[in-house]
Amino acid sequence: MEKLVIHGGNRLTGEVEISGAKNAAVAIIPATLLAQDVCRIENIPNISDVITMEHILKNMGARIRYINKHTIEIDTKPVNSYIVPHEMTKKLRASYYLIGALLGRYNRAKVSLPGGCDFGVRPIDLHIKGFELLGATATVENAMINASADHLTGSAVYMDKVSVGATINVMLAAVKARGLTIIENAAKEPHIVDLANFLNAMGADVRGAGTDVIKIHGVNELHGCTYSIIPDQIEAGTYMVAAAATHGDVLIKNVIPKHLESISAKLIECGAEVIEYDDAVRVIGAETFRHCNLKTMPHPGFPTDMQPQMSVILTIAQGTSLVSEGVWDNRFRYIDQLIRMGANVQVDGKIAVIQGVEELTGAPVRADDLRAGAAMIIAGLIARGTTEVENIIYIDRGYEDYVEKLRDLGADIYRKEIHDDTPRTGAAS
Ligand code: UD1
Numbered sequence: 378m379e380k381l382v383i384h385g386g387n388r389l390t391g392e393v394e395i396s397g398a399k400n401a402a403v404a405i406i407p408a409t410l411l412a413q414d415v416c417r418i419e420n421i422p423n424i425s426d427v428i429t430m431e432h433i434l435k436n437m438g439a440r441i442r443y444i445n446k447h448t449i450e451i452d453t454k455p456v457n458s459y460i461v462p463h464e465m466t467k468k469l470r471a472s473y474y475l476i477g478a479l480l481g482r483y484n485r486a487k488v489s490l491p492g493g494c495d496f497g498v499r500p501i502d503l504h505i506k507g508f509e510l511l512g513a514t515a516t517v518e519n520a521m522i523n524a525s526a527d528h529l530t531g532s533a534v535y536m537d538k539v540s541v542g543a544t545i546n547v548m549l550a551a552v553k554a555r556g557l558t559i560i561e562n563a564a565k566e567p568h569i570v571d572l573a574n575f576l577n578a579m580g581a582d583v584r585g586a587g588t589d590v591i592k593i594h595g596v597n598e599l600h601g602c603t604y605s606i607i608p609d610q611i612e613a614g615t616y617m618v619a620a621a622a623t624h625g626d627v628l629i630k631n632v633i634p635k636h637l638e639s640i641s642a643k644l645i646e647c648g649a650e651v652i653e654y655d656d657a658v659r660v661i662g663a664e665t666f667r668h669c670n671l672k673t674m675p676h677p678g679f680p681t682d683m684q685p686q687m688s689v690i691l692t693i694a695q696g697t698s699l700v701s702e703g704v705w706d707n708r709f710r711y712i713d714q715l716i717r718m719g720a721n722v723q724v725d726g727k728i729a730v731i732q733g734v735e736e737l738t739g740a741p742v743r744a745d746d747l748r749a750g751a752a753m754i755i756a757g758l759i760a761r762g763t764t765e766v767e768n769i770i771y772i773d774r775g776y777e778d779y780v781e782k783l784r785d786l787g788a789d790i791y792r793k794e795i796h797d798d799t800p801r802t803g804a805a806s
Contacts, residue, residue, distance in 0.1 A: 378796075381766040381780070383757030384789035385739055388662075389625035391786050395613045395632050396422040396777040397447065397606035401568035403471035404545045405575045405606060406430045407478040409439070409451040411552060412579050414601030419448045421606060426469060426774045433465045433472060456482075463489040463520065473501060473542060476522055477549030480513060485525045490517070503543035507534045511547070511554055531556035531595055539564050539675040544591070545572055552581040554595040563591045566676040567636045571607045578602040608632050611682045612776060614640040615751045617660045618686045619783070621649035622693070622759050624662035627786060634658050639679045643671055643687060647694055668696035668733060674703045685711050685752035692720040693759065694733040702727045711749035714742040718756055718764070739764040747775045754779070758788055767795070 397420035407430065409416045421427060423446055431441050431449070440452040459479045466472035466489040479486035490501075505515045505522070510533070513526040531554045534547050544564040551558035563569070565587055573586030579602050582594040613632040620627035621644050634641075634653040641651040641658065648663035668691065673681040681704040691698040692715055702708045709724045716722060717740045721732040739762030744750025750772035757764030766772075769792075772779065783790050 378794070379769060379792045380795050381754065381757070381769055382791055382793050383739070383754065383764045383766070385737075385758055385760040385762060385764060387623065387758070387787050387789055389620050389623045389627050389758070389783070389786040389788060392628045392630055393616050393782050393786055394630050395608045395616070396420070396424075398422070398568055398571065398609040399424055399426055399611075399775045400471075400541070400566070401571040401606050402427050403430050403469070404474050404568060404572045405604070406434060406451065407474040408549055408572060408575060409434070410453045410456060410475075410478040411481050411549070411576075412453060412599045412601050414454070415450050415452045416579070416601050417444070417448065417450045417603040419603070419605040420608075421447050421449055422609065422777045423447065424773065424775055424777050425770075426471065429469045430471065433461060433469075433475065436465060437461070459483045459485045459487060461488040465489070466491050470499070470542075473504065474546060474549060476504065476508070476524055477546035480508060480524055480526070480529065480550045481553045484513075484528055487521055487523050490520045490522065501542070503536055503538065503540050504546045507543055507547035507560075508550055510534050511550055511558065513550075529554035529595075531558040531593065533559045533561065536560065536562040541566050541569065541675075544569055548572060548576065548583065548591065548593060551593045551595065552576050552583065552599065553597070554593075556595055558593040558595070560591040560593070561589065563589050564675055565589060567607055567610055567633070575602070575604045578604050610636040611680060611748070613637055613658070614680070614683045615686050615755075615776070616782075617641070617644060617651070617658065618683070618690060619755050619758060620660040620786075621647070621662040622690045622755050624664060625786070626659070626661045628657055628659045630657045632656060632658055639677060640683055640687075643669060643679060644690075647690055666690055666694035666733075668694045668698040668731075670699040670701075672701040672703050678703070681705055681708060682748050684708060685748045686755055688712075688722075688729065688731060689715065689752050689755045689759070691731045692722065692734060692737060692756070694731075696733055698731045698733070700729040700731060710745045711752055714745070714749070714753060715756060717742055718760055736761055738762055741765045741767070744768040744771045747771045751776065754783070754790070757790070758783075
């Protein structure tokens with residue numbers, strides 16, 4: 378097991394290249410189950426969530442060939458099972474996309490309930506409602522979801538709540554259903570659009586992704602294709618915050634600036650400078666930061682997956698900031714770790730009240746989940762002294778080569794082996 382050791386105080390400067398989007402990759406890889414031929418996927422991020430998803434597909438019989446570090450070919454023709462057991466799904470929330478993809482392929486799926494980051498209750502009622510509206514029966518027995526249909530038929534699917542996962546799962550099930558599916562109150566995240574573009578590249582007929590009404594005309598067959606995944610919005614946002622928080626000056630390359638607007642807006646409100654180019658943003662930190670309020674919301678609102686990182690800047694901003702979590706019930710667990718570093722924060726339900734302090738000081742802390750782990754790194758980068766971050770397995774799930782990327786920007790950060798058998802808590806988003 379490893380931990381991170383960070384000696385804080387260095388300004389981040391230079392350039393960093395953003396990898397492909399994790400949340401798009403973990404939807405696109407299972408979507409290849411719908412194709413009748415080989416799919417070549419480029420700009421695949423080299424992170425453990427992607428490796429886990431590839432492992433699941435391989436276990437089902439798919440052939441996966443790495444062309445280079447970021448390009449894979451997936452041939453799902455040899456797959457002959459619609460059953461995915463617990464050992465495969467326990468590490469990965471996104472394993473639930475196998476339900477939609479297998480239903481689309483076989484009209485049948487038996488998939489163990491997924492693992493994933495612990496943000497409180499993470500229901501999948503909307504996914505199941507969507508499958509049922511397409512004509513499937515779905516039951517949960519022994520923690521396995523068992524969904525089946527003679528055939529799936531397009532239908533109107535109204536999402537009671539905006540859900541990324543349910544929108545993607547219904548899209549996967551509907552692309553080969555008979556007739557027209559209309560998803561209303563759909564999620565609009567960039568990776569929903571990316572998945573729609575991938576499905577269309579395979580011959581699907583998906584329109585309206587990126588708006589709250591997605592229309593899908595079912596087709597009989599999907600073919601192989603070559604597709605390049607979009608850059609990771611949250612990885613880019615994390616480096617933007619790290620650059621600003623360390624009073625640095627960093628050019629963040631291979632991004633879609635439009636996807637970063639809500640993050641840029643909050644950084645500018647706090648006093649940082651953000652300059653947009655066609656496929657890059659430059660972030661220049663302020664010497665002192667102003668407080669600001671933020672509320673996380675579905676896209677195009679401020680992303681919940683950037684809430685922990687942005688809160689770190691607010692711990693050293695002048696004045697009092699209010700951070701309101703509008704997506705998850707329980708996403709402030711990491712605040713305890715920031716308090717250990719000297720932050721002054723009070724949490725009341727879904728609101729954190731952050732009173733800015735002069736500085737954070739290094740401490741041993743824990744990554745409670747993926748984005749909480751990113752926040753701990755940023756806190757360590759700005760803190761006086763040494764911060765050690767444990768449970769970094771969660772960070773490895775979603776950030777490619779982050780130690781190397783941060784070191785290239787001037788951070789004093791390295792991995793250190795730990796020999797400690799004490800069981801740790803925490804969860805894998
Ligand atoms: C995805 C992201 C995750 C991000 C989240 C919100 C992936 C792999 N993960 O998670 O990083 O934090 O979007 O942007 O893309 N809900 C229900 N019933 C359901 C499904 C969801 O009530 O059936 C609720 C959830 O409890 C939550 C809200 O809807 O309060 C949003 O969840 P959802 O958008 O589905 O999150 P995920 O797709 O799991």
